[in-house]
Amino acid sequence: MLEETVEAARQVPDPAARPSGSTAIDVRGLWKIFGPRADRVLNGPDIHLDPNALLEKTGCTAAVRDVTFEVRAGEMFVVMGLSGSGKSTLVRCLTRLIEPTAGKIHIAGEDVCSASPAALRELRRHRVSMVFQHFGLLPHRRVVDNVAYGLEIQRVPKAERHRRAEEILSLVGLAGHAQSYPDQLSGGMQQRVGLARALAVDPQVMLFDEPFSALDPLIRRDMQAEVVRLHRDVGKTMVFITHDLSEALKLGQRIAIMRDGAVVQLGTPEELVAAPADDYVADFVRDVAKSEVLSLRWICRTPAENEHLDGPVMNAETIIKDAVPAVLGSARPIRVVEGGSLVGVVDRLDILAAMAARPERPRPGSRSRS
Template sequence: MAKIEVRNLTKVFGKRPKPALDMLKEQKSKDEILSKTGLTVGVNRATFDVHDGEVFVIMGLSGSGKSTLVRLLNRLIDPSDGQIQIDGDDLAKMNDTDLREVRRKKMSMVFQQFGLFPFRTILQNVEYGLEVQNIDKSDRREKAMKALSLVGLDGYEEQYPDQLSGGMQQRVGLARALANDPTILLMDEAFSALDPLIRKDMQDELLDLQASMKKTIVFITHDLDEALRIGDRIMIMKDGGVVQIGTPEEILINPADDYVRRFVEDVDRSKVYTAENIMTRPETVNVEKDGARVALQRMRDAGISSIYVVDRSRKLLGILHAADIAAAVKNEEREFSPYIQRDVPTCKLDTPMQDLFDLSSTSNVPIAVLGENDKLAGIVIRSKILSALSGKEVNVVE
């Protein structure tokens, strides 16, 4: 379900944007429009949806239009053309009164610069937006204290901004945005000014908060690693236009063009791909209906030396080896149950690929990938891990 719907959203900076808008319809480039009209295209007919409760990351290089776009979403900047619908209401057509209500009740924004008042306590800083709305003092204190608790700043209420580290100050900024309990959180390069370790901590904090809050978050960044780490979906922009939208896996596996391909070429894929992306279909036998001869024949037909054992519900029971079953068949045994090896290495569908290295290196059989109720969903073989690292032979998860 779409929380935010954007259609052909365009921003041209200049007093008379119509010539530039006409040229955009003729597929003219940003540079050509600037050269011929002196007008700057900030956003070029962007169309996308943001789903309710997802972290939607917008990324691109400097000048790509990402920060302009996020300011269009709450109309800090007015669009030149297009639609912005929040829960079905078009922000582009709202009057100032209705727009203020949306900003107060549905949206909050966290900026790169913390923007804290140095002579106000942390609690007073978090209360500020509620104070502007004339919320009762006791109510705004309760809301502010709850927001500070959410971001792990209990006990710092009476401190001042200069007494806190950069990461803690950004937590205050996040608490201030959360105090109003918005359904939509806009974050513009919110962690860019932080040191790398603190930045990673804040990313973890955001993911932990999102697991419980289920907000709709639009997150702006120029850092692909950050986008891949926190984004449910990513939108890549260039020259004000949308180049590609997809999950982290889709962006890595199927880059839309050379621009995106250059973005992702140096990414550590082992941190993004999961077992589901690299698993293959396993050969199996059913313990409840197949016998030793069937198991041996399937291994011969597939050219494999082992086969996985499941029950009727496809729950994994173990693995059989060809040498053991061949001996059983020679001895005219029909059942293979006594020969099932139970200690099979396993992982879940969402296990990151980097966690599979140790499992693979210490096992002489493929890793079994388990879905719900321990059903066998696939297997991961060592060569697939190596192929995936080079960007080959990867399954896109729809």
């Protein structure tokens, strides 16, 4: 009976089905094909060719292939893929900075694809803003005017937009730099300006296009923490593009992995690491320290007959690494519970095995103890 419970615990419920907020972005069957006569290619038989063959035959590149996903309000959604996988194109399609070839996009219920130029401008002005990899700051403007740019476009009076810009600048930790020019700031600070500019218009959705990949590793870590903090404090829906898996795992509540324009897997960090959908994803997550991503749920096992079931109790959601002190402090195996009922046990050897980060997936049930 317990066996079944363990299996059931591993079946993480479908995140989209979780009743946690309304849909902020809804993308259905999105295609973007670059090249001559994209429409004809889309509806023709060549579309299923692999990218090289498609380019050879039609001169077209399918940058985004039939992508469907939903982002819930307030969620941090990460799109991850290598360069050329179409992730940057995808995020630009969301506000039609790049015109999609086919598909439906709804942002807060509004149909983006059929929006008139004026409606689209309104959407970009008030609801969705974007942070860019190379910052895209205007070198001829002071920091405060860069941050206020979006408001200036909306014809907000100068005093009002400067007041707002100063506010946002202190929010991102740049108070006192308002009168500098962008080239007087370091890369990390410049990207804070980019972040502030996107925040200043008080959007519902923020899009990040690889915002930190041009930064030094240490600064990148600071900025990631900054984004996590902002996400917690301002509670905006965020779509974050990155090619860095550790960044994706650190930030993402859910992650979509893209390859050749298509989404190959969409799930929580845990799901991706524990149950990669195919070899491509498996290859990606091979080097991830599993003990830092996976929870006890993925390594707990049915207790052996002679095992004592009076050890410490821990929640199934607990990250493996965080269970180390508890398992060290007690000779008994940890009892893993979810929703008040026992789903399995974990002892020192289980934890050690998980932390040794062996390349294959941990398969608790089939593992025999010698």
